[in-house]
Structure formats: C-alpha cells, structure tokens
Amino acid sequence: xxxxxxxxxxxxxxxxxxxxxxxxxxxxxxxxxxxxxxxxxxxxxxxxxxxxxxxxxxxxxxxxxxxxxxxxxxxxxxxxxxxxxxxxxxxxxxxxxxxxxxxxxxxxxxxxxxxxxxxxxxxxxxxxxxxxxxxxxxxxxxxxxxxxxxxxxxxxxxxxxxxxxxxxxxxxxxxxxxxxxxxxxxxxxxxxxxxxxxxxxxxxxxxxxxxxxxxxxxxxxxxxxxxxxxxxxxxxxxxxxxxxxxxxxxxxxxxxxxxxxxxxxxxxxxxxxxxxxxxxxxxxxxxxxxxxxxxxxxxxxxxxxxxxxxxxxxxxxxxxxxxxxxxx
Numbered sequence: 001x002x003x004x005x006x007x008x009x010x011x012x013x014x015x016x017x018x019x020x021x022x023x024x025x026x027x028x029x030x031x032x033x034x035x036x037x038x039x040x041x042x043x044x045x046x047x048x049x050x051x052x053x054x055x056x057x058x059x060x061x062x063x064x065x066x067x068x069x070x071x072x073x074x075x076x077x078x079x080x081x082x083x084x085x086x087x088x089x090x091x092x093x094x095x096x097x098x099x100x101x102x103x104x105x106x107x108x109x110x111x112x113x114x115x116x117x118x119x120x121x122x123x124x125x126x127x128x129x130x131x132x133x134x135x136x137x138x139x140x141x142x143x144x145x146x147x148x149x150x151x152x153x154x155x156x157x158x159x160x161x162x163x164x165x166x167x168x169x170x171x172x173x174x175x176x177x178x179x180x181x182x183x184x185x186x187x188x189x190x191x192x193x194x195x196x197x198x199x200x201x202x203x204x205x206x207x208x209x210x211x212x213x214x215x216x217x218x219x220x221x222x223x224x225x226x227x228x229x230x231x232x233x234x235x236x237x238x239x240x241x242x243x244x245x246x247x248x249x250x251x252x253x254x255x256x257x258x259x260x261x262x263x264x265x266x267x268x269x270x271x272x273x274x275x276x277x278x279x280x281x282x283x284x285x286x287x288x289x290x291x292x293x294x295x296x297x298x299x300x301x302x303x304x305x306x307x308x309x310x311x312x313x314x315x316x317x318x319x320x321x322x323x324x325x326x327x328x
Contacts, residue, residue: 015043016050022076023055029076035083041095044084048096051075060100064151067093067106104151116168119155123169126150138174139224142166143181177225184231189243192232196244199223211249215241216256252299264318267303271319274298283320288313 013021018034021027034040052058055075058066069089072081077092085091088110090103103109104122127133130150133141147156147165159165163176176182177195200206203223206214217237220229233239236258238251251257252270278298281287290312295304300315308315317324 015046019047019050019076030079035080040084044080044092045096047077047080048092051077052096063093063101064105065107067101068108102151104155106151109154114154114158119158119165120169122152122155123165126152127169138166139178140180142179177228180224182224182227184227187228187231189232192228192240193244195225195228196240199225200241200244211241212253213255215254250299252302254299257299257302262303262306264303264307267300267307267315268319270298270300270303271295271315274300275316275319283323287320288316288324290316 018027018030022029035044037043051071052063056062056071067089069081069087072078072089072092081087081089081092085095089108090101090106090110093101093106102122102125103113103118104125126147127138127142131137131146142162144153144156144162147153147162152165155165156162159168162181163174163179166174166179175195175198176186176191177198199220200211200215204210204219215237217226217229217235220226220237220240229235229237229240233243237256238249238254241249241254250270250273251261274295275281275283275287275290279290279294292304292310292312295301295312295315304310304312304315308318313324
C-alpha cells in the first residue's frame, strides 16, 4: 500500500524526485502521461542532466566515448527517450546541453544521419572550428587519421576519400595532388597530365624558356608531386613534360638530362633536330662551319663531349655520313 500511496501523490513531486522513486523502485515507472505533460520537455532536460551529472558523473570524454541509447534504457529513461525525443539519443543530449557536442563527435551517430549536407557541416566544423586550420595546414596535414581521430571516419567511407570529403565541403578550392595524403593508387597518366599542367601553368606560371631552363625533379618534389613522378614516370621530369605537351620539347633542351639518356643514336637524332628544325639549314649546304657554342646552346654539350671529342665537324659528319666523307 505504501508504494501505491506514493504513486497517487507523484504529480505533486518534482521530476527529479519522481525519477529517484523510479530508480529506488518505489514506483515501477514514471506515471502514465507524465511525458506528455506541457512541461515534459523541461522535465526531460532536468532529468537527463541529473542522470549524467549526479548518477553517472560524466565528463566530456565520457559523453564522446559512451553516449548511446543504452544509457537511457539502463537508467530507466527509455520512455522519456521514446516519447519526448523520438527515440533519438542525440536529441536528448543536445536538449540538455545545447551545442556542447556534435553528432559526429559521439561514438554512435543517429541512423540515417549522414548525407551531403551533414558531411559538409562536419568537414567544415573539423577544419574551421575544431582544428582552426588555414590553407597551408590543410594541404600539409589533412589525412584520414585526422577524420578518424575526430569521429568522422564514416564521412571518408561515404565519399571514398580525404580529398573527396574536402572537395565536397570546398568545391574546386583544392586539387588532389595539393594534399600530402594523396595515395600512390591515385596516380595514372590522366591524373599525372593534369597535375603537370597545373604545376607549370597555374602554380609556377612558367613560359617555354622557364621550362627549358628550370624544370628538374626537385621542382616536382617541392610542389608535392614526387610520388606522381616516381609512380608514373620512373622519376623522369621530361617524361612528365612530354606527356603533358607531346613532342613540344626534346629531352636535351632541358637544363638537366639524365646521365643514362645519351647514346650515339640519340646524339645523331639531336644533331639533325638542331640543324633542320632549330637552325633550319639544308644538309646539302655548307653546315660544317657550325660552332661548338651552337651545340652547347641547344643542349648538346654532353654528346659532343662523349662521342665527338668536342669537334663540331666530326659530329656533323656522323649525322650526315652520305653527305660528308671523313676524308673530305
């Protein structure tokens, strides 16, 4: 009879007082209709705070690691959760502590929570609010682990990668190869061509003379494209350049040519290119007077030293053996 008398007077008690009776099992559950009262939202906030602060004594880390619907069930608040908060634990938490936590910070997000809008919100929150990163920070440090450490691993699964998440939040503001996290699997001929053109045209804004005089492997490394060069072009800057601008440049035009590049067959091709394309001389005319400085100007110092003893006439005769006999 004692329990019955308590239950009949229950509406004269505070929400917390009623909750204590439920916890002590003096009454089986909250009175019928309690969570439909006009003051139910306010009562739910009070009871939720009491549970977390007085019963569980949770700190922020506890909320992030442990919060779930099971907590409400285990602490006799399933009815409140279902009726007041549509069985959504985060709604109960956010009502009790408005704006203190984001859905993605918690161990479990509401079912069906993730879509493009929520992924954009979460990515921007991570970069702008949580980490307070600028563009350089993003390029240097944004990796899958950063998303994982901040409860956003699911975002990467949904969009299939770090760059995709970034591009969804900031459309066309970044390019994949600007991030340090770009994977080796990303690189192929198409992505490499796009990256090389971006490097030369947009990032460096080089003209033809700049490309010829300055392009080296170190340029690719300094601009985050070492992986591309290694994966697609076996570390050859010229191969990358030639893919982006087919037949526009010759290997020997660049300031740096691999030691292993030259053989005599390539040397002859280069000499004919100099005579016929750059100097526009007819091999039938007198071309034996070309000076060593001309060979050097067009990037042929190495083959001249390696095969022709720095002798221009010897090089010309090698390139046009039918026109110039050694004895003549």
